[in-house]
Each structure stands twice: as structure tokens, then as C-alpha cells.
Amino acid sequence: MRKSLLNFLASAALSFGLAGPVVAQEAIKIGQIEAQTGPSSYLGFMATQGAKLAVHQINQAGGVEVGGKKYPIDLDSPDTQGSPQQGLIQLKKMLEQDHRKYILGPTLSNVFNGVREYTRGYDGKLLMFAPATAAHPELGKPGYGFLLRPVVFDTAPEGFGTYMVEMLRSKGAKKVAILMQNDAFGRFVVDIYKDSFAKAGIEIQTHWFEASTKDYSAVLARIAAWKPDYLFPGYTDAALYDIVQQATQLGLTKFWLVRGSLGPAIRNKASIDEYIAYMPKYFEEAEKTDPKVAKFIKDYKDFFKVKDFPYDLAPLLQMASYDHVFMLAEAMKRAGSINDVAAVKKELLSMTYDGLWVQKFDSVGGGIHSYEIAEVRRGGAIKTTLVKPGSK
């Protein structure tokens, strides 16, 4: 026992010492803490893919030119498996051992909550692009200067939420039934939206479900009996496929949601009446019209050697981590430094990046970006409305 323990300690220390890809001196070190396996890991999974592709492309082009010198990007993206403990240890490794200053993620609120206590110690020495909803309330708070939240679609007042609710009201909705997954994200969404609904004078009824739920017919039957104008289901695609299919069987045919792909609507296009979804980008359409998007899709297929592009999930803004890498590189160019976190942050907050999405940040680091609202009708006809940053 003793021997093994010693060996283990030794090997552990060793591997921790040498872990991480060995890269040329003076690389731009970016870390990414996302869940790539486990429940609701598909968000983090897409995020890591976006980042990997961006880094690949930049390094292909010889790296980022800052102050006349070209730096390759070194990206480390381990799998938190959605566990705060693992996220915390991985982040410590990134910050203290590999001296990474730029962190993408986490998307999962529980992981963010697990690491926030630790990261606060790194205020000013770190930039963290955390899409986690739990990060939102902290934006601009003292001690959270390191925090940027590139994705704000779920936060009604600042984001487009008000717009969405307003639109719902204009459609004459009086009663909305919320069927939301009982986890951190779901809780935030409901807390945020119930106020906006109240303001808009819309009556709501909320039901929670465990992530593991597959059969919703009981609760859907109860909801149907209440006769709501719209069903507001959330939020993972897995849940949405089941909810939409089972809801339409019970005569609930109008849906309105703030996260989720169009897949469920298309799958059930014969039985839905209306399916309004927030869409960072409707790729199927954009592929035809926007060469940038077409190129992205092609590159994605080539790089990951897949036949078909995940149209369902790509729209979830997670894919924007692709943009964030380029945006970060751009900011470094402007700041003329890869290590001066403060300067880089200043540039980030002042610039507008026109990538797959038009992106910028508000004064406290909350993201502002273009998005589309897609309305799917029975039969599958899709109408999308592009909303540019600031335009309200």
C-alpha cells in the first residue's frame, strides 16, 4: 500500500508538472472548461468544437500577429463532466500551472458556482468568457472584473427577452404555461421571465421536471386542461423533442421558447401550429445567403471529418466560442499585447466584431449580439426576423 501510494504521488506530481501539450515559447494560452460528457453536455461539447476549429484555423495561418510578432494559440479543453470539483481542479491547473490568462466557459452554472470563489482571487489577471447564466448577476460587481458573459439571450431586461415577451403579447397571448427543467439554468430563466410576463400582463403557470423525465403526458394533460395560449418549454433539445411531440398529441400546438433548436418543430411540423424560437442564427438559411457561414460549415465538416453539419445544435450560441477566439485575437492585436489582460479587456469592450455573428460587449462585459427569431408554422414554413445589436 505505502509503496503504491508513494508511486502514485510521484507519478501524480510528475504528470501534473508536465501535463498539457508542449508548445513553442510565447504562445497565446487559452483554456476551456466545459462538460463534454454527461447530462446536458452537448452545449459544452459544441463550444469546445467551435473553439478547436477557430484555433486550428488561426494556427494554420501562422498564428496571431501582435506587435509584429506571430504567436500560435495553445488551447487546452479538458472535460469537466459537469462536475464542479473537476472543473475547479482543471481551472487551477490552467491558471497556476500552465499560466493561462484566457478561459472560455463554463456554460454550466453549477460548474461556474464551483469555481467562482477561486477565480475571484484572479481578478485583473484573468479574462473568463463564461456563458453560464449564474455568471450574469455578477457582471460588473466588484471582484468580478475578470468576467465576460458573451451570451445574454436568456436575460430578459437587458437582452432581447423584453422584445420576445412583447411580441408574444402582441400575438394576443393571455396565458402561458411554463414547463421547465429543474436545474440552475431553468431556475434562472423562470425567475427572469416571470417578471417580464407579469409586466406584459400575461398569466403563467409553472411546472418543473427532472432532467431524466421522458414521458410528460401526465403534466401536459394537466396543462392542456388549463388551456394556455402558448407552451413555454425548456430547454434541452432532448426534452424539447419529447415535450413537443407529446404536447401536440394532446392538442397543445403553440410553442414559445428561449433556448432550443428548430429540430423539434421540423420533426413535428405536421402537428404544430406555431413554434417561436430564439435563434442566434438559422444556419440552413444563412448557408445559402452568407458566404462566411457557408465557409464555416464546410471547414467544420472538413476539420471534424463529419458528413453532416449539426444544424440542430450549431445555432445554440455555444458555437460562438468560434467567434470569441477570433474576437480575442483581434483584441490582442489592437492592444498590442498578449499578456496585458486589462488592455485586452478594454479593447474587447470597445470593439464590435463581425464574425458569424455581430458581437460586442456592454460596459460591464455582457454580450450584445445579433440574433434571429424564427417562427415555424404547420407544414414547416419558417419565417426569420434578424435583430441587430441595439436595435429595439
Next chain:
Amino acid sequence: MRVLLLVLCGAVALVPALTANNVVLSVLTFTFILGILAVSFNLIYGITGQLTLFHAAAFGVGAYATHLSMAHWSISFWLGTAFALGCVAVVSLLLGIVCFRFRLKEFYFAVVTLAFAEMIRLGVMNWHSLTNGSLGINFSLKPSVWLPGAGALVIEGPVRWYYFSLACVVVVVLAYQLVVNSWIGNAFKAIRLNEDVAASLGLNAFRYKLLSFVLGSMGASFAGGLYSHYMGFVDPHLLDINQSLAILSMALIGGTGSVAAPVVGALVVTALPHLIDLNAEWRLLIYGLILIFTILLMPQGIVGSLRRLRKHA
């Protein structure tokens, strides 16, 4: 042997001096805290032979009770811990009485404890006003200890946490060791090995199973308090079924034969994900293979097998 032991103690005590690497320190700190969890589980499973899947719940309830009592009544970590121990003791006592009165054994006992654990988890998930549900609670309260000379010392920063958790696991292991070496431990072993004989020798199996279950669960509660304060965060994931399975694999990988062995298992389970630097799927695959081969090739766990080697050598 003695020499090796001393070397080990020295090494463990000196780690912070040898490496300032916070990653190693936090992996070991987690190891010690989870070690307490695994050791306490092993008292119930490995020593007394009752496969409880309630342990994650005890862990989580301990974490919540410690923090909530500290936050609401602004009491010290140690008072909070005492309160949590009380809560978990009561809960596990009731559950134990039900299970053992109705003579639930082996898999049935496992499933019933699992069922109660799941119900408690759902309770925590949905009692928003108290636990803040799935959002969990963030806090920056830290335990503090009184040291002769140094006075009251707040536990913060990698090194202090390292030594603090180390001290805790040592104390817990020693405490359990005392119990296991006493007549009580004999009773536990007797129940595991052959309950009928134990009864025929005038040993009240019900009472001792209950005692073991409560003592073990209290250990889990303590671990929960430590864990949550090290993270500065509690959330319902602590009570997850997978947590119980992780504890079980810690105990088995380390070895269920002795009191302290599960700590080794805790080290393996905690460090492994950070040692194998592979992409997610591969790591999941390898974790599975390791579990399988530990069981098939060394059923007594790492420690047990090494003991064996030494005997035969």
C-alpha cells in the same frame, strides 16, 4: 514496513514543501476529504457488510446542514458541524431502524437506502426557500481552528486546507480504527461474516448494524461539511446517485479489508481524471476498464492485493 510507513508519513506531511503546485495540493485535499467519505462508507459496507447507497445523501445533508446552520444562526464551523452530525445521526437512525427491523439484506437494503437517498435529493432540489434548489448556495465562510501559539487560525489557501484536511482524515481514521479494534468492531465483523452465529453468541445484530450505519453516516456528514467549505459552494449534485457509486468504487479500488485502505481508492478516483490527459470519451472508457479490472484482477483492492503479495513474498 515501519520504515516505509514513516517515509510515507514524512512524504505526505512534506508535500507542500516539496511542491507549491496548487493542483497537486487540491487533488490531495479532495482526496483526504473524499477519503473520509470512503472510509466512513467502508465502516458500514466493508466492516459490517451492509451495502448502503444512502451515503451520498448523508454527505449532501451534512454539507447543507453545516452551511445553513452557520449562515442562519451565525455559529462557528464546528458548531455547525455538530448540528449537521446531529441531523444526519437522527435521519440515519430512523432509516436504519426501518431497514434493519424489517430485516432488509444485501441488494434489498441497497435499493431501499437508495430510494430514501433519492427522495431526500428531490426534497433538496425543490425546497427552494431553504436550499435555493438546483441553484445551490455560494458562500465564503471558512472554518477556523485554535492552535496553541498560533491562536485562532482561519483555514484558507491551499497549504492550510491541505494540512487541515489531512489532520481531519487522520483523526477520523484513528477514531474508526479505535471502534473497529474494540469489541464493537468485533461485533461488526461477526455480523458481516455470519449473522446467525453472531446471534447464537448473544450478539444483538440489529443494534450493532444500526450503530455501524449511524457512525458511518455521521462520517459522511463531516466530509460533506468539509467538502462544501473547501469549494465554497453546495448544490444538489452532492446527493446524486453517481456520488454513491463513486464512493463505492473508491472503497473497492482501495480495498474494503481495512479501515484506512479506501483513502487510497479516493486518491485514485480523484486523481485519475487529471492524470489521464485524454479527450472525454476515451477517459470515460478507461475509467470503466479500470473499474472492471480492479474487480476481476484484484478483488481485495489495491491495498488488499499488496498485503497479499507481501504475505506470499
Next chain:
Amino acid sequence: MLEIDHVTKRFGGLVAVDDVAFRITEREIVGIFGPNGSGKTTLMNVIAGVFPATRGEVRWKGRALGGLRTDEVAACGVVKTFQNPQLFRELTVAENVRVAGHLLLKSELGAARVRTILPSAFRTAAARKIDARVAAVLEMTQLEAQSRELAGSLSYGGEKMLGVAMALMCAPSMLLLDEPGSGLSHDELDRLSDVLRRLRGQGMTLCVIDHRVGFLGALADRAIVLYHGSKIAEGTPSQVLSQRAVIEAYLGDAHVA
């Protein structure tokens, strides 16, 4: 001292013990005989509280044992061994006996035994007591030689002897032995009867069952014969063996005794 008051035990339709009554007084060795399936073991299990009697009751020093669990009965001082020995096979012989010291410690120290958990003079004293007792029991059962071996590795006879040793460790005032002699070799039998004799010498009350009178004939003060669950004879072994019913019950097997 121990009264079997018209005990009947039914398993569904089968009547295993049928209205059996007798009493055992202090310091005597009673042998209960009967061919296989005559209800001896069942009767013993009823006494030991493994399962309750269907009718009648068992009284120990005037106190009814009905409804008590095995461990409670044992705590009263009535300890039984198993027909085919049940041991802690993974422990050594000595450990087996030490574990059996549980009751002794309880009766000797009561609540104070909690103090033996923490290392202290008190603890060492108590430990010494137990060790002494273990040594004595091993000596008496002639197991000292194997005390360090695993219980699982003992010969059948050795296992049976260990069973007796463990029962003795409980410092019972009455010992119920279930076929201690069956399957033993000749010298093992001698060893056993020697042990039993010494126990009697120490004034222990013994109730021994065996399917034939065998070596007990010389030992027992009184013999009781069961046949198909009911008592067909009682008296000194020699008297009993001469009774016609008994001889028939054994179908001529009796002359073996």
C-alpha cells in the same frame, strides 16, 4: 432450572415436536436421543429462540423464554451450538473465540465497557481478562495448538470443538449441544467426552442431543428419547435403552450403544 412445558412445534401440516415436557435441573447432563427426524434439533431451536413454539412454553429459572430472540436467550445464559458447525471461517481460531467473548465482556463490565474503546489502563485490564479467558477456553477444548490457524482450515472435528469453545466463551450457565459427536473420529470423540466431563466438573448444566446414545451413554445423568416428535422414554441411559419402545424406535440400532 429449565422447564420444557408441553411444547409443540408445527411446520404447516408437519408436527415436528409434539407436546414434549421435561425439566433439566442444575449441574446435570441430559442427553436427548432419537433417530434422525425425531424432532431433537427442532426442540433445541425452540429452546434457543430460533423460532417460537406453536404451543406450550419454555421456562428458564421460572422466566418464560417464549418470544425472545436467539441473542436474548443467549444473554440469559442458555447458549447453543450448531449441528454442522457455523464459524467465522475468515478469522483465526483465537479470533473466533475472542469475538464470542462479547457477552462475557457485557456481563462483566456492563456500560463501563465503552471505556475500553479508548486506550487506557482500564482497557488493557479488560483485554487481559478476555485474553486469559480465551486461553483458558482454548486449553479446555484442546485447541491451543491451532489457535493461529484460520477457522476454515480446521478438520470437521476441530470445527465442532471450536463451536463448543465459542459457546463456552459466552460463560453460559447452560449449554445446548446439537449432535456434537456426529462425524467425529474415535480420538476426537474421546477428546469431546473428556471436555464435557471437565465441564460437568465445573458444574455446568448440559443438554446434549445425539441421534444415538453412543459415547454419551457413559456421560449423561438422564436420557430422554424422542420419536416422531414425542417423548417415548425418560430415565438413566441404561434404563432407557432397555425399554422396548426405544429398541423398536431404533429398529435394533440400539445395541450399538
Next chain:
Amino acid sequence: MMQLIAGQLINGIIVGSLYGIIALAVSLTSGITGVVNFALGAFMLVGAYLTWHLNETYSVAFPFAVILVMGVVALIGLVADVLLFRHTRNNLINGLIVSIGLVSVIVALVHMTWTSTPQNMQPFVTGVFTVGGVVVPKMKLLMGVVLILIVSMTYLGLTRTWMGRAAYAYAQNPEAAALMGVATGRLQVGVAAFGAALCGLAGSMYATLYSLTPDIGALYMLKGVEGALLAGIGSVIGALFGGMLIGVAEGLGSVFLPLAFNDAYGLLMLVLVLLFRPAGLFGGR
């Protein structure tokens, strides 16, 4: 309200039959190999993904896909048993851990092959029956019928054929069966494969109703275990019934109580049953 209850009664029974078929697999395998094999859930997962894959990519008609899948999964189950579970016979805990290890291996492979992107199969039969305000999707009804058929066939098989009787006898009382000279070794492997096949079927059925993610296995495994214990290990029809009871408990539970506690309703009933009938509702032993 009456409609709601009636609807959930029916729905619960059908959803429960899905639990029931897994419960049957659990019951048989654990009855005969003495190990509760959590990998059965993973086999179901594989079954579900395979069905979807065959149907979506190679457009294999659903009924054929089901048969194909059952075959493949049975093979997997057989291999797993020969390689792993043969070494953990009648060692509950070791078997449990090995199966948990196997689960993460299989889940990892599923991740590699199909990624974590949620998938949803084109329903085989669409539309619903509406009887007196009670709505039942046709596909669900079909599934219920198929599963009940399979279980009854299993029952007949187990009570009529020689191999079956041996297996049945063994599940009821291993010692006796062993004495009767049942070829234990071959029997155990056979049953392991059969149990896997049942889970493959369950997977196929699941795929037509619900969305696919790599983490469904564990969930349904748990329901299966609940069902099996509720019925009592070794009872065939009982297992189905046990699964249905769980399904109904959940269905009715979330009619009157919050859906958030859905999983608790089945567990609660299981606990109550186990306390007062430790051998389960139909358990002989």
C-alpha cells in the same frame, strides 16, 4: 378529472410495460447469474441508438430493424457475459461494479459513434386514438401490445420448453435446480444473452417514442430494478406487472402531485412493498 386519471392509468400501464421488459431481463439474469447487471441499461441504450441508426441512415423498416437489433444486442450480452460476468457469478457486489464499469465503457463508445447530440427517430406509427376524451398515441398502444406479447411468449417459453423450465426452476431455487442436474454454465450464458435481447427490444421501442441521449440507459435500468424487486426476483409475469405498477404510480403521482418528484412515486411504493413483503409481490422465496 376522471379522463385525466383514466388517461394516466392507461399511459402508466404502457410506459410501465417498457420498465417491465427491462425488469424481466433484470429478474431473469439476476435470478440465474446471481448478479444484478446494470449493463442491461446500457444494452438498452445501444438498442435504441442502433434502431435509430438503421432506420434513419440505412432506412431499414422498423420491424426488421427491431429484429436485427435484438440479435446484435443479444450477441453483445453474450460476449459480455463470457468475458466478464462469468467471473462474478453469485458475487453481487463485484458483478455490480463490473457492470458499472461496462456501462461507462459502452456509454463512451456510444459517445464516440453518435456524439452527445440528442436524436429523435421518425415515429413508426403516428396519430392518436381518442376514446371518451382519453388520448392514447397509436405508437404507445402498439408498443404496449408488443411488449405484453413478448413477455407472455417468454412465460410460455419458460414453462413449456426444457431449457426454459430449467431456467425457470433455477431462477426460483438454484440449489434444487443444480441438484436436478441443470447445465448451469450454458444456462447462465443463454439467459444473459436473452436478457440482453429483451433490453435491445426495449431500446427499439423506446427509440420510437422518445428522444435519444447517451444517458438514458441508467435511468431505465433503475426503473427495471424497481420493477423486478417490486415483483420479486424470478417471477416473469410479475416483472411485467411490477414495471406497470411503477409506471402507473408515476403517471397518477404526477397527476395529483408535482412532476418534479416523478421518480419518487415509484420508489415510495417499492419501499412500502419491500418493507411488508421483502420477497416482493410475487416472490416465492
